[in-house]
Amino acid sequence: MKPPPFRYAAPTSVDQALALLSAFGPEAKVLAGGQSLMPLLNLRLVRPGVLVDLNRVRELDYIREDDGEVAIGAMTRQRTAERSALVRRLLPLLADALPLVGHPPIRTRGTVGGSIAHADPSAELPAVLLALDGSVVVRGPAGTRRIPAADFFVSYLTTALAPEDLLVEVRFPAHPGAGTAFMEVARRHGDYALVGAAALVRLRDGRCQGVRLAFTGVGPTPVRVAEAEAAVEGRELTPAVAAEVRKVVAARLEPDSDIHASAEYRREVAGVLAERALRRAADRAREVG
């Protein structure tokens, strides 16, 4: 048997899940889609005492429009979100990124909330949440609270969640009128990104406004590069401006080297992806504007 021994509980409501997390604290581990946790279990890199499986908690499976945002229940499958007309209409950036998350059999099980809570530094969805200035809804012993993406991702696989907390909802603001694009470079389609870039831009009289650039795979958390955003803000996306963005991104990011790519390569690719994503986002802004 591959996974180490653990005890298993399958609550059918959020209240039951919270009671289990309170009772077992750090000994408990939440199992969502399992596409990251199950490999860790099979490789025996984690040894939780109690596995709290959310897959029978039906109330966490939904996608709805709410107050200018799209609220996605934590246990909504990535495949469900990918097929959602609401996501395609209101969250084209998420629709861009979802097909790049693993492979179809991974997305059948993988969940939106699980991907955010796992906080893999090379994952796509955390960067999308950050680029859109989204937030997560967390329930814990002290009640319900909302945490903005910028405060949620703390470090490698580390978030602001406490052991007794449960991420119940992910909220992506819609940004009407903006154009967006997500691009990445990976060894094969579906692999974790070596680098990924998310861009969001509005156009007014051909000038860029409200520019956001977020990256994945270039540090312990997804990051925005404020200097690169400022380099485009209020300007037309001319070749000279695009080149400056590329330069600023490459200069500001501090990725690590690993067996997949060197830091220099990641910086270079991040700059190129930023430019391309920004161009595509601007094209789309022209279409919607």
Place this chain on the structure above:
Amino acid sequence: MAGGAAREARNRGRARAPAGPGVSVSPVSRQEVAVRINGTVYRDEVDVRTTLADFIRGCAGLTGTHLGCEHGVCGACTVLLDGEPVRSCLMLAVQADGAEITTVESLGTPERLHPLQEAFRDHHGLQCGFCTPGFLMTALAFLREHPHPTEAQIREAIAGNLCRCTGYQGIVEAIADAARRMHGDG
């Protein structure tokens, strides 16, 4: 196979009694599961850490589903869960309680192969055959959604399956041909 056959269930519904609201659920180490695989319900009491793949192979005796990497990379263990492709090594058997699983054994028989299997044979889509069940189940789900795929779509669809001997050219051609056999040229 005898053990698996002996354990074959009398057709029976879900083993799980739903817990009432507010009722605390206590963690267990073993649990009874009932999984319908290719139309037959298999019931067994398992260690909760038993993967669905091990349940399919060990408890149901259906060894057509192969285990390669056991961490979700190779795709050899791909089966259909309620019609959708999943890695059976990345699910627990207890999670499949009450679910419907489709494995490679459901496809065809040696005398009467499924068109997808025929196409793999005709296009040399396999050599050692270890990865083949995963490719077949992945392709089966893919062709349902994309009855007339392009080559690029096929390559993307099988990006999550590894073959270490044949290479992918024959497999891509087999899936394209299977689409024609199953859905016409359209």
